[in-house]
Amino acid sequence: MSRTRIHNLSISLDGFATGEPQSLEAPFGHAGQRLHEWMFRTRTWAQHMGTGDGAAPSGSVGLDDAFAERHGTGFGAEIMGANKFGPPGWQDDPAWEGWWGPNPPFHTPTFVLTHRPRPPLEKEGGTTFHFLDVSPAEALATAREAAAGADVRIGGGPTVVRDFLSAGLVDHMHLVQVPVVLGRGVRVWDGLEALEDAYEIEAVSSPSGVTHLTFTRRDGA
């Protein structure tokens, strides 16, 4: 059965998945790249960026890589928020087509939740962006149909992740807690009191200093 999954969502010790303010020059605000440095060191990332082809593959192949590579397996659609798709104000720029260039790394139908939808945008490599102004449950129903039996990834950012968790729509979530304190930004946890009741939770510490947390929905929850 098609599951709804989140992978590699990187948060600070105080629960922020992005800093502030978000901008074209600094998509993660004052967080910079600190939330994802663990991932940039993995072989999965090197291959994702095309640097693992041909020459000897680079990047670590330990625990962090084992988690990182699950991000790419088994998905038939992605859902993301407007603030992941672009910096504040992208809706006013008809030429904005996302951060990812001509061949985005999604390779599936990708549904962008926005209150200012626009026509679908077909890119190379199987990614078509569809812009939806609907509830999380409606977005998931649409994405599930597009995924044709494969899983649906909730790609973030934290506002959309929180909304899907709050609506009880997430089957599995992999979070990476990074040992930095951001103090401000957009938090994942607000309003999700007692979320742990609905999930089996495991934690694994990596030698890199991050902690991988998996949340797997309990039967019947």
Ligand SMILES: NC(=O)c1ccc[n+]([C@@H]2O[C@H](COP(=O)([O-])OP(=O)(O)OC[C@H]3O[C@@H](n4cnc5c(N)ncnc54)[C@H](OP(=O)(O)O)[C@@H]3O)[C@@H](O)[C@H]2O)c1
């Ligand atoms: N730490 C990580 O691993 C990670 C992962 C992914 C992204 N990020 C970062 O997180 C940041 C974005 O997160 P965010 O929490 O600010 O925003 P977000 O979750 O990407 O997007 C939230 C926005 O999406 C639109 N939206 C959400 N639900 C909607 C619905 N049901 N119907 C219509 N529109 C809806 C609204 O925008 P409008 O009202 O403007 O349309 C809302 O303000 C970026 O900096 C991104 O790079 C971090």
